[in-house]
Ligand SMILES: Cc1cc2nc3c(=O)[nH]c(=O)nc-3n(C[C@H](O)[C@H](O)[C@H](O)COP(=O)(O)OP(=O)(O)OC[C@H]3O[C@@H](n4cnc5c(N)ncnc54)[C@H](O)[C@@H]3O)c2cc1C
């Protein structure tokens with residue numbers, strides 16, 4: 001099984017859900033108003049949405065904006081921390097990869113200075 | 122009226138209490154938080170859009186918190202700046218004493234085109250809190266391995282649970298509220314694992330037990346959590362931890378092992394456990410970039426580096442006060458007491474006021490509690506024994522243990538700074554917030570040099586110096602800030 005949202009009907013905090021829909025890499029994903037991008041993705045059963053420098057999958061780690069493992073592109077904006085950004089209905093989310101083309105993919109060069117990844121700023 | 126303008130950064134237990142007493146002392150207050158609701162990590166509120174009828178069921182001390190936040194936020198002399206990140210503190214003139222200029226960005230997290238402005242307060246209270254510290258182990262970078270704080274934040278703040286078969290592991294009393302939140306939300310918590318031995322925990326806590334009486338509220342909370350674990354038949358084991366996570370593209374099982382007092386693995390004690398999530402914490406790291414940017418001195422105590430404060434919560438920089446987790450990890454009640462003192466004194470309130478006496482007392486009790494917490498739940502020195510050559514140490518750069526060893530052992534790259542350039546550990550997007558203390562410790566051990574020794578011709582490295590405390594887009598940096606005149 002995967003992460004999920006506590007069902008509204010059985011939520012002891014008695015919340016009210018206002019559904020919304022975003023697209024993630026072109027696919028529709030349902031969430032509720034107030035969630036973060038990370039919350040929507042997790043509750044939709046997605047545990048990973050980014051690839052790290054080595055190409056390995058990554059998702060949420062710290063949950064509070066410290067680790068930058070959860071970065072996504074929202075609309076035109078790259079490098080948005082999914083755990084910090086609340087979704088708006090219709091948001092267009094694209095996943096990101098840290099893999100740079102060229103020498104950075106070469107495992108012998110990876111990790112050497114002067115081979116910056118695509119996300120360097 | 123003192124007519125002073127106090128800026129409080131952070132609206133957690135410490136910052137909210139600071140705002141309240143600064144207002145009571147007559148100051149104008151600007152209360153800033155990167156989040157959209159006050160409460161910080163402890164009183165993490167549900168999003169407004171959830172329109173929850175009974176938010177109090179998820180909180181301890183909700184009534185007092187709710188009253189305080191309404192009073193503070195509605196106060197005519199309080200400006201509440203939510204969704205506002207302090208991205209830099211600037212000492213405009215090294216000659217001029219007083220608090221630094223506060224640079225803020227207002228708008229949704231990491232958005233482009235956020236409003237940029239500056240504040241020049243008469244006094245500044247820093248109450249920015251901490252984040253989980255997690256030691257590396259093979260597989261900790263797999264999706265499905267979370268910090269305990271992440272699981273807590275998602276369950277309490279969004280009603281999302283990270284999995285159905287979860288193990289909670291690491292060290293410290295924080296394991297208990299995390300397990301409780303997961304249970305409340307309907308996960309199966311398979312085991313709660315405290316890495317320290319019962320002896321270490323008992324010795325740490327029971328020295329001068331009467332000091333604990335003051336933290337009765339905390340004790341009650343913990344007793345409640347323990348009862349909940351018992352009711353759900355969740356085993357709480359000491360001297361055991363997760364030493365490896367395995368899975369294909371996500372965590373599918375963890376290997377747990379019995380630990381000796383120094384956290385070396387007792388051979389043959391390994392067990393595998395099928396899970397769909399693992400939540401891990403090995404203590405907290407204070408968020409020190411703003412205090413360091415302000416020029417505040419740090420102190421090294423049990424459990425790491427914290428902001429140095431005097432008995433008035435004043436830092437070494439005139440006009441700058443610090444409260445809560447950044448001065449020592451002691452939980453929400455202590456953070457509140459520190460915040461209340463800091464806010465009152467930052468506002469120029471009377472130092473001899475009778476109301477300060479109980480606050481000072483509970484602050485001192487909080488400090489004693491922090492010292493015991495650190496003694497009862499230390500990180501054992503032998504934990505690097507869990508690492509393998511290919512274990513990721515720096516998550517951002519995928520720098521592994523072997524490359525760190527190579528850099529530290531070669532004389533030309535052994536210094537912490539050169540090792541960093543060589544392996545790129547700590548140079549990724551998180552700017553060493555996650556791996557920093559780990560890399561410094563490993564490097565010191567491997568090279569035999571002190572963690573932060575200077576390199577000839579270069580200034581001494583400062584691990585918490587991050588001139589940009591929060592990310593800012595280049596476009597926003599290029600646009601001039603609008604000065605704010607409250
Ligand atoms: C994820 C997490 C969950 C936790 N949950 C619990 C729990 O359920 N129970 C428990 O007993 N303890 C919990 N803790 C421990 C907790 O840190 C303390 O008990 C308590 O919240 C500390 O209070 P504080 O005021 O010092 O800091 P915090 O409560 O952390 O408040 C700091 C505030 O500062 C803001 N901030 C930080 N940097 C900036 C900036 N640059 N600009 C603007 N705003 C900023 C943050 O958004 C935050 O709201 C948790 C810790 C973490 C990391």
Ligand code: FES
Pocket residue numbers: 059060061062063064065066067068069070071081082083084
């Ligand atoms: S999960 Fe760490 S920054 Fe979002």
